[in-house]
Structure formats: structure tokens, C-alpha cells
Amino acid sequence: MPLRVRLTLWYGTAMALFLAIFAVVLYTVMARSLKDQVDQSLEETATVAVRSLEQRGFLTLLDEEELLTQFPELARIDKFFQIFSPTGKITIRSPNIQRHDVPLSRTALEDAFTGKTTFESAKYPGEPPLRLVSVPILYRGSLVYIVQVGTSLESVEASLHRLLIMLLVTIPVALAVSLAGGWFLAGRALKPVDTITLAAQRIAAGDLTQRLTVPSSSDEIGRLAATFNDMIARLDASFRQIRQFSSDASHELRTPLTVMKGETELVLRRPRATEDYKMVLESNLEEIDRMSRIVEELLFLSRADLGEVKMERAPVRLEALVEDIQRQAGLLGQEHHVEVVLGTVQPATVLGDELRLRELLLNLVDNAVKYSKPGGKVEITLLREADEARLAIIDQGIGIAPAAQKLIFDRFYRTDEARAHTKKGTGLGLAICAWITEAHQGRIEVKSAIGEGSTFTVVLPLAPSAA
Ligand SMILES: Nc1ncnc2c1ncn2[C@@H]1O[C@H](COP(=O)(O)OP(=O)(O)O)[C@@H](O)[C@H]1O
Numbered sequence: 001m002p003l004r005v006r007l008t009l010w011y012g013t014a015m016a017l018f019l020a021i022f023a024v025v026l027y028t029v030m031a032r033s034l035k036d037q038v039d040q041s042l043e044e045t046a047t048v049a050v051r052s053l054e055q056r057g058f059l060t061l062l063d064e065e066e067l068l069t070q071f072p073e074l075a076r077i078d079k080f081f082q083i084f085s086p087t088g089k090i091t092i093r094s095p096n097i098q099r100h101d102v103p104l105s106r107t108a109l110e111d112a113f114t115g116k117t118t119f120e121s122a123k124y125p126g127e128p129p130l131r132l133v134s135v136p137i138l139y140r141g142s143l144v145y146i147v148q149v150g151t152s153l154e155s156v157e158a159s160l161h162r163l164l165i166m167l168l169v170t171i172p173v174a175l176a177v178s179l180a181g182g183w184f185l186a187g188r189a190l191k192p193v194d195t196i197t198l199a200a201q202r203i204a205a206g207d208l209t210q211r212l213t214v215p216s217s218s219d220e221i222g223r224l225a226a227t228f229n230d231m232i233a234r235l236d237a238s239f240r241q242i243r244q245f246s247s248d249a250s251h252e253l254r255t256p257l258t259v260m261k262g263e264t265e266l267v268l269r270r271p272r273a274t275e276d277y278k279m280v281l282e283s284n285l286e287e288i289d290r291m292s293r294i295v296e297e298l299l300f301l302s303r304a305d306l307g308e309v310k311m312e313r314a315p316v317r318l319e320a321l322v323e324d325i326q327r328q329a330g331l332l333g334q335e336h337h338v339e340v341v342l343g344t345v346q347p348a349t350v351l352g353d354e355l356r357l358r359e360l361l362l363n364l365v366d367n368a369v370k371y372s373k374p375g376g377k378v379e380i381t382l383l384r385e386a387d388e389a390r391l392a393i394i395d396q397g398i399g400i401a402p403a404a405q406k407l408i409f410d411r412f413y414r415t416d417e418a419r420a421h422t423k424k425g426t427g428l429g430l431a432i433c434a435w436i437t438e439a440h441q442g443r444i445e446v447k448s449a450i451g452e453g454s455t456f457t458v459v460l461p462l463a464p465s466a467a
């Protein structure tokens, strides 16, 4: 069942229940208070009559005409009265009671002997019901008369009947109107959901460029649409990334293969001197090295993506690591005529995986040396600041254009300057660095100016005890 129908039904049921309870309560309260009013007015009239009769000594009662002139309060058109003797016989009765006898009931008579006032209703066929009050008049403890005042409940019945009709007419109308309103409102409230569903269907069909028009409101629907758009944008980005990634990977692997194939074919075209074969094989080995580096790095990254790379969390003394790396990189630098030196090194211990941190530093120092100009200098510093260790690798190399600084951490991304500078490189090193830093709850910052050099700063949280 559609949500709209369900909502409307729920709403309608609640409304109907509410209206029904309202009607029942209203009717009951109304009926009760109308009858109370009648009883009260009957009793008042009876009390006045009894008091007057008592004042007069209620000796002999004359005929009704005399009675009425003496007790004008009894002469009321909407009420009749009767005076009974203790035997229950009518002594006097008002002229407005003509249609038939209204005898005193047994209960009223019995109550009268115990001095109690009786309220009762009487019903004669074809007539509106009567309401009667019977008040005993006692003289020196014995029952002298019973005064009964009665009235027709016709107007009360009529009022209640009118009320009933009104309720029976207005309640269905109110229910219908509110159901229509509920239907309309539910439709309005659910319309954006339909829109979202349609868009989701288009997106599910493969069009990830689709976005929802987000309502400007910050209500549930607005938030849903915004969240949905966010999700699609992320999916879109990661699908793009995956496609880009596989195309880049194939491209990067194809280049060395093409080189190897070309050289091998060329050298096989005719018999060559041993030296030539050796040269080609050496060149091939270089390409094979490069390819296995790419494959290894790719393997690491995909295992990292899958969460399969284990990370130790042990205290690592960065100052010792830095000195070690400097020694190692010093040799590397010599090949490129680049000097690798230590700047300020303050002791700092972080929690992490020493092997991964070493890999991270080696990658950065390797980049710094690789992208330096001959005769350049690479400086490594380690500073402790508040609860952070700041490891900086500073070079005076080719630098990175501002626009590229965000992209260099992407897989396979290499700047044109870098490609022109050296063929060595896979474009995967910094992606691995970024992953390792993140796994250590740290971050990498880059400051660079083209042609002037770059500074890569790795910021890592200090181990708690050392902080
Ligand atoms: N120290 C640096 N100086 C200039 N450019 C750099 C430096 N480090 C990294 N880059 C740029 O970032 C790119 C990505 O680096 P990386 O992922 O390590 O790849 P690779 O070292 O294989 O080229 C490099 O190709 C280069 O364009």
C-alpha cells in the first residue's frame, strides 16, 4: 500500500476516533446538563410551593383556581402540578394537565412516607417523556400531602435530537474534509520523495552525473536530498578514480613493455655482437625493475585499500630514524651530486610502525634527491612542537606548481616538470606516503615554488607518554 494512502488512513482513523469521542462526550454532557437543569427548576418550583403551603398552614385546600391565585408561582405553563393525599389520591391538579391521569408512583409514595423527595421519569405512548418531582409535606412528623411538579421533556428531547442531527451531519463532513486535507498534505509532503526515487532510478541506470535538485529547506527532505547528492558525488568520484586508475596503470605498464619489445625486436633483426645483446638486456632489466616496482607499489596500495596492510603500534624514536635515513640517502645523493644533510633534530617519539615510517621518509628523501638539480642540497629536520613531531624534507629542486600540489598525492600523477626531469618514477610514491601518514593519524603538508624547491612536512602526533 502506498505511503500516501497509509498516512491518510492513519490520519483518518485517528480523526474519526477523535470526532466520535468528541461527539459522544458532547452529547452525554449536553443531555446530562439539560436534564439537571429540568430537575433543578422542578425542584425549585416544588420547594416554593411547599414552603407557601406550609406557611399557610395547609389546612383545607380549596379548588385549584383559588390555589392558583394564592400561589401564582404554581401557575406556570411549562409545568403542571398535582397535590396528592397520603393515600395517593389526587386532591388538586393544575388545569394544564388534561390529556390523561398521571398517577403517583409506588416509589414516590413510599419515599414520601420516609420524607424523601423523588425524581422520576414517566413515559406515555405517543408523547414526549415527563419528568416529575414529588415532595412530601410533613406536619408534626406525619405525611399530609404530596406535591408533585412535572414537566414535559419535549424541549430537552428536541434539543438533544437537534444536536444529534447536527453531529451526524457535521462529523462525516468534517471527516471528509480532513481526509481530503490529509490526502493533499501527504501528497505534498511525499512529492519530493517521488522525485528522489525517480532520480535514484536514473542514477541506478548508470548515470552518475545525475543530481537531485535540493530543496533549499533544511528539513528532513532537504537533508535527505543533500545526503543523497553527497553520496552520489562520492560514488561518482570513486568510480572515476577507479577507471582513471586502471587506465593509468595499464598505460604505465605498457610503456616499459613497448620499450622492451622494440629494443628486443630491433636487436633480433640480425646477428649482433655480444656487447649489443648485453646492452639490450641491461636496458630490459631496467624496464623490468621499473615494472616490478610499479606492480609492488600497486599491490601495496590495493592491499591498503582493502585494509589488509597490518600496522604496528610501537614507540618509534624518530631522531634515530632520521639519522639512519640521512646516512642511507647520503649514498643516493652522491650519485646525483646532491648533498643530504641534517638540520635541527629534536628527539621525538611517535607510536607507529617503524618499517612503514622508514618507507615514508625514504620515499620523500628519494623524491627530494631525484627532483634536485645537480649540486643541490637536501635538508632533513625534526622538530617537536606541542604534541606533534614535524619532520621536514627540504630541497632546492625543480619545485611543484601550486595547481599540481594537490594532485601529486594521486596515484600515477607526475608533473610535466618531473617527467621532463627524470624518467625514473612511478607516480605512486606519494600516494603510499599519504596512506602511511594517515594510518599514523598524521598529515603531509607541501610548500613549494616552481624552480626554487619544495618542502614536504610530515606532522605526526607524539606518543602519549612523550607528549
Ligand atoms: N621534492 C619534489 N620536488 C618536486 N616535485 C616533486 C617532489 N616530490 C614529488 N614531486 C612531484 O610529485 C609527483 C609524485 O611523486 P611520487 O608519487 O613520489 O612519484 P615519483 O617519485 O615516482 O615521480 C612527482 O612525479 C613530482 O611531479
Ligand SMILES: [Mg+2]
Pocket (backbone or CB within 6 Å): 363, 366, 367, 425, 426, 427, 428, 429, 430
Ligand atoms: Mg617518489
